[in-house]
Amino acid sequence: MTTETQSAVAGRLREVLDCVTIRFAGDSGDGIQITGQQFTTTTAIFGNDLATFPDFPAEIRAPAGTLAGVSGFQIQFSNRDIHTPGDRPDVLVAFNPAALMANIKDVPPNGVVIVNTDSFGEVDLRKAQCTSNPLEDGTLSAYNVFKVPITQLTLKALEPVPISHKEKERCKNFFALGVLYWLYNRPMEPTLKWFQQKFGKKDPKLVEANTLALKAGVGYAEATELFRSQYDVPPAAYAPGRYRNVMGNEALALGLVAAGKLCGLPVFYGSYPITPASDVLHELSRHKNFGVTTFQAEDEIAAVTAAIGASYAGALGVTGTSGPGVALKSEAINLAVMVELPLIICDVQRGGPSTGLPTKTEQADLLQALFGRNSESPVCVLAPATPSDCFHIAIEAARIATKYMCPVFILSDGYLANGAEPWRIPKVADLPRFEVKFRTTPDCFYPYLRDERTLARPWATPGTPGLEHRIGGLEKSHIHGNVNYDAENHDFMCRLRAAKIQRIVQDVPDLEVNGDEDADVLVIGWGSPYGSIMAACQEARRKGTKVAQAHLRYLNPLPANTGKVVARYKKVLVPELNLGQLLMVLRSKYLVPARGLNKVQGKPFKVSELADAIMQEAKNLS
Amino acid sequence: MTTETQSAVAGRLREVLDCVTIRFAGDSGDGIQITGQQFTTTTAIFGNDLATFPDFPAEIRAPAGTLAGVSGFQIQFSNRDIHTPGDRPDVLVAFNPAALMANIKDVPPNGVVIVNTDSFGEVDLRKAQCTSNPLEDGTLSAYNVFKVPITQLTLKALEPVPISHKEKERCKNFFALGVLYWLYNRPMEPTLKWFQQKFGKKDPKLVEANTLALKAGVGYAEATELFRSQYDVPPAAYAPGRYRNVMGNEALALGLVAAGKLCGLPVFYGSYPITPASDVLHELSRHKNFGVTTFQAEDEIAAVTAAIGASYAGALGVTGTSGPGVALKSEAINLAVMVELPLIICDVQRGGPSTGLPTKTEQADLLQALFGRNSESPVCVLAPATPSDCFHIAIEAARIATKYMCPVFILSDGYLANGAEPWRIPKVADLPRFEVKFRTTPDCFYPYLRDERTLARPWATPGTPGLEHRIGGLEKSHIHGNVNYDAENHDFMCRLRAAKIQRIVQDVPDLEVNGDEDADVLVIGWGSPYGSIMAACQEARRKGTKVAQAHLRYLNPLPANTGKVVARYKKVLVPELNLGQLLMVLRSKYLVPARGLNKVQGKPFKVSELADAIMQEAKNLS
Amino acid sequence: MSPTTPTPPAAPALPAYTKKDFQSDQEIRWCPGCGDYAILNAVQQVMPTLGIPREKFVFVSGIGCSSRFPYYMNAYGFHTIHGRALAVATGIKLAKPDLQVWVVTGDGDGLSIGGNHMIHALRRNVDLKILLFNNRIYGLTKGQYSPTSELGKINKSAPFGTLEQPINPISLALASEATFIGRSVDIYPRHLMELLRRVSAHKGAAFVEIFQNCNVFNDKAFAAMTEKDVRDERNIQLEHGKPLVFGKNRDRGIRLNGLKPQVVKLGENGVTEKDLLIHDEHDVALAYLLSRIGHPEFPLPIGVFRAEKLPTLEERNRQQMDQVRAKLGEGDLERLLNAGDAWDVK
Amino acid sequence: MSPTTPTPPAAPALPAYTKKDFQSDQEIRWCPGCGDYAILNAVQQVMPTLGIPREKFVFVSGIGCSSRFPYYMNAYGFHTIHGRALAVATGIKLAKPDLQVWVVTGDGDGLSIGGNHMIHALRRNVDLKILLFNNRIYGLTKGQYSPTSELGKINKSAPFGTLEQPINPISLALASEATFIGRSVDIYPRHLMELLRRVSAHKGAAFVEIFQNCNVFNDKAFAAMTEKDVRDERNIQLEHGKPLVFGKNRDRGIRLNGLKPQVVKLGENGVTEKDLLIHDEHDVALAYLLSRIGHPEFPLPIGVFRAEKLPTLEERNRQQMDQVRAKLGEGDLERLLNAGDAWDVK
Ligand SMILES: Cc1ncc(C[n+]2csc(CCOP(=O)(O)OP(=O)(O)O)c2C)c(N)n1
Ligand SMILES: Cc1ncc(C[n+]2csc(CCOP(=O)(O)OP(=O)(O)O)c2C)c(N)n1
């Protein structure tokens, strides 16, 4: 964090910072996520680069004030390109003792801690399992603490508004937001506009109340003597264009809608709700006017099989779930492998095994996607690297699924799903249009005759005269596609299905290596840790370690040059939020002594821990 | 095949052979499997070593006389240790044109072909898609063909028996069996005894009819001039003891019953029928008097979850299925991983993917067993090597599951399931008794407190006063076992679950290497190809190639010395009936450039093809 | 879905189909004597008479002997996986509502592993023609009991007799709100064909239980009610608006005593047709009562238990799409991507 | 199972339990105001009165807000996976029939993903006490529609309204041959407790639908029938052998017109109690009729729809084991291994 002291405005110091990380924490009922999202939107519009990390409890609403009920939202914003929501918060805003205790260990010494002193009563402390008051017992001695009676100040500011006490209290998050807006010099307008949109029609009194709260926060920060500095984080240098914030699940849904438009197919999304994938269903269900059909099935098996049925009938069949749902779908995905129909399976991964940590992130379903079905069952596997990449991966998945007539996995995860980043909105005209060809003519039609280049079989949908034919899960004869139990045919077909998936490599760009050409250490990853890995490599380089970096968006097939790339370096490090899954694939495929950097804590890598591990590894070399 | 010509008995030549392979082939309605089994029993009792390979069509009864309806049964028997049912039949008994056409290509030149000429009428030929009569068109010119009007001769022999024409016709298989009994000098008694057992009570006329048919066959062979030699295959040198024939599924079921007895637990088998696993259910359902409960569930998911429930309540919970069923069970198996209860999952593998080749064998579910669940989900995986080994593996699975409180996979397959071999019946007193300890005392009881050596948690079953506690699929806190979402705890528990499975290595014997100590080539396999691999290595050695051989019965964890073993040889060959699954594990774990010998044809390896591949590989070295 | 659904335009004039046109070139692989043959025959005879182009027919099945059905129909066919035919069919129908989708399933496929999809497809009123071949056994896996097997039945997986109360498929379909429910028998070709024609005409989830003899593993399971000589006395044909009369001489009937059905003899004790229950395909309570009766105390009801016209899932889906389009306009991708708080960087 | 089932002997005398004895030390994590609290409270109050040692109680659940129930009971508890509680519980019960096994499930857990296990557990008559918390929504996943959500309902996954006919849980349980079927409401503590006592006493599959308010995602879903001021007029309590009377003044009742139930006013048009339907817990046809009626045309029936004593699956299983033992003798492993055609090699 670079700090420049400038001349004081209004008697205060004004500092310019490159990068700030703020964490809001409070009860699930405190509106933490909304507060964080408002700060995010404003900051994005202001022009900073940013990344966010919301962290909810597994319960809908655990008992107020308990540790189990703490909800968090972290944002890092900067005047330069950043890749993660930040390792440790520079500022912690804690709405109650539970939030304070659950988060304080992450704040570095001298970090800023803003607390709502009104929620540190005896009952509050007991609920948080505090035996003494952390505001008084020295717990916070290492920090820069600001004690603000947020509730009282909010209530006072809202005196004129004719709403209930409870409703007034609920506005306290915007008071706190106001304080932070003042501290970090953010404009109020985007939030004021949002109040209008959100409550304007339903209840104008709430517009007034929230507006007053926000402004009171700003005014309080301005007036009080507590805060001696204001901070500027100047806008980042963005490429010109139109931008918006986007979360991974939203981007995934938009990508699916776009894919349908780009190839002219109606989208069919069969799903059964499951955290953290449900928002994809919610988002898609709003776009009926795009011809999107969402089908909330009775279970995961019905969800995927309905998608296969839709795909058979000529729609873009998509199903979405999380790890436990993929387990349930595996038998049916194998049907899609056998009948060679396009199918997109979105797996928004979460902590496991079993029900595990439903609201936490993890990337431990790679081997399940690759191998979690009976017998030899090759599928294509893709993984987005950032929230907005979910959009592009969705389109890519649709393109591959329809071109090669095969199932394609998208391995997103909880971190991407709910994390946000500014996204330069693509022009529709710039998106890759792709053509889907249905078979329509009966001459020389054989259901399993293949395209020479892609090895895809024809897509002949019911309703087409003259193409009546039968498909199914039993082994098929080559070309004719009839049920066939011959030994040689089976062997041939197994290898053919594998070869077809391998052919996709034609469409996979070579793996790019970033960073130091002459490094001894390669860091290679996949999926959501992209940001952390990127930032960690940059940090390692800043600290004098040479390091090369590559990131896989295509996990099966791997880019053609992957073997060459990994063979080029003395050390290959594979950071993953699992116990070594890509690692296993790379070692077995390329026989390189790659090593894993593994963590399964339900949360993303810290940049610092990765950077340290990389530098350590580089040191071990010499 | 060693041949010695002896003095003729009754004007015929009498030859002594080391080893013979016979294949019976006919319509599914022709009683082929029964014929084969009778030959097997008799041959076993006679004292030969043997191995069998039944091969049924996927249909219950495809239209009579069609290629799709051909059922086959192959047996190899010998005066020495043998390991496979034989590559190619020395003798083919074909009951109709379809059976002849489907099997003739496997018979080596000069092989013996016995056909039932009564079923080569025009209609029969048409059903078999023959455009001309193979008995006349030269198809069989390379073979030693015996044309026998089996049906007519049977009908004639049965004239005195007052049963219907159709019933008489059905006896023709025993006529054919009689011919073979004469040819290979087998006693009739075991089969005559079996007629009594099978039909004695129900219908004595059938005893008479079948007896007459069998004897007529023997008499015919004796009387006709067609057969110029009789063959002796002297008994093999068996270790003393009591023997029986056993098929893999039967052995598996017996092993489970035995396991229950050995540890004093009632066995609970939850299953949903599926080929080729159903016979395990059938067999177990007959042993209610052993306290075995079989539960035929509404689907695979209910089958496995009921087994988990039974195990929770203190029974030996077992579930059985084939690959598609394992796919469906994967989410629930993960629950067992999380709640750390004993669970045995029998996967009788079959050809896939999807419905695939339901009646054919394959060993392509290894990666599914290892990785086919969401997140990091370690389980123990075992694989029997021979039909009778299923018995021992079942006991071993129960021992490990209860000792380490974890799910254990048994990877059998269609070949083991239906194949038979003579089995030296163990004395119950010699079987490994193992103790299962339930937690009964409340002092210091914590549901996730672990045994130091095994890392197993206590098994505390409902009904025990003072141990009331709650378990479930959410992440657990170490020791206390309460729901816990902490980052560090999750990481710790994931690694702990993995470490626990790893600890099983304490109970895994070191991998043994057979054959040439100084070989350059190691052949390492797992599961049912054991016999073929063994025989192939012997053949390679006979032909002057040095080769070492090792076979894995424990796939996870692998024996402690596996890495050392595979590192010791210049070349490591991994024959598997899949596209390289153990291969992948070995390469990734030990970074050895192992190579796969892979085949997915729904049938076992031929000894010759393996031997050739091994010798080729050894040659490439020099 | 969107109007871009890629169905090619139907052929202008319907060819004059014969049964042959619906026979595929695949060898039939059921056991000789299996009841499945008769059902296949009935379906192949009815198809040409329905006035629907062949390419519009899709036959979807799960796994089982019965589920091989699609291979033998010259139409579109999808032999899916065990128990899931209805879910696949739901996807097909939602994607392309103009297809006529038939689902062929067995008592194991449709009521055991697939029971949940059955309930939900029915209550959603997806326009599917569901033929459940009930042979009260698992045929393909060689003779285990099924959810319709009788309590105490001895079979491969219950050598000492099953322990389970069987499910009543008609009651279940009714509780699942199926809008069409019928029953027929493999060996009643004319009755079956008539029923199939009604099924084809019905818009919505049509559930038909067909008693089917598995002569290999459960021979004569229905013989006591359906053999030629007893059939007239032991069956009752349901006819909408008509009294519940049966018997060769049509001299017996069913009347209600409170909520209990009773068999009565016409003419005896002054009983006339007027006392009898009148069949009403719209009365679910009656349908429930009829689903509970059968051999030996009662004649077995065959025919249509319920027929009700209600909007189908796919109709509702299209309708909602139209409404949303009317309200929000046809989806505009550019606008969608640019929705929300966007900002420009110059 | 075998007599070696390792249940330790029960404590000699039953402790005098209080509600506290059934409260676990786990923090309750439902939203403030959730109907689940009241149900938990009722269960915890009833448990001590049942005369059963605490260690014999097992609470099994799937996944959902409701399914967290076992954590809060001081008893044995198994929070399994989504939809599978009934199958797990079936295994428990077969392995140890002397346990009293309660299954807690939701409308999603028990009727959507778990619908098939529901049907089959019921028809098998496994002795399970099944509490289905019906809030007509998916609570835990934050507000998608469930199989009991009303047609047209607007929610997270159907922003323009659902397209699906809901399932009627009571009809379904009945079609599934459940031997005990009841209904109560979270906010009727006394009624609920009474029902729970009957459930405990019933041997066999007991299915209880409990209307439960999800104040966060589906607030007041049942208010129109259950709020204090309307309750008397809009509910009807089913009592075996008694006429179907309701209303604050008990001045209205239900009678039958053919097969159609009708609300009548006692005293009006000469209607007396004698004209009314008499509730009969053994009459499935009546139970079916009652399952179809409710607000607004009818009062909502609460109480016991059906109660029938039939052998349970686990009783039948034990019995069969005993019979087989009686016939074949206690299993002898040595003999089993040596069965069939064995031979000796010297
Ligand atoms: C997932 C899965 N489980 C089990 C099976 C095995 N299986 C195939 S068909 C069948 C039952 C068939 O019974 P039914 O549906 O009544 O059909 P039928 O053969 O009697 O016509 C079973 C258990 C399978 N193919 N897939
Ligand atoms: C296999 C699987 N699919 C989906 C989910 C997500 N999930 C958890 S609870 C639930 C529905 C809960 O609804 P209900 O049973 O009505 O319980 P409620 O929360 O309303 O009490 C869903 C879809 C899951 N945990 N596991």
Ligand code: SF4
């Ligand atoms: S097994 Fe039964 S149902 Fe299957 S084809 Fe044979 S007779 Fe028909």
Ligand code: SF4
């Ligand atoms: S979401 Fe609804 S059902 Fe779940 S705890 Fe909250 S109020 Fe109860």
Ligand SMILES: [Mg+2]
């Ligand atoms: Mg059947």
Ligand SMILES: [Mg+2]
């Ligand atoms: Mg619910």
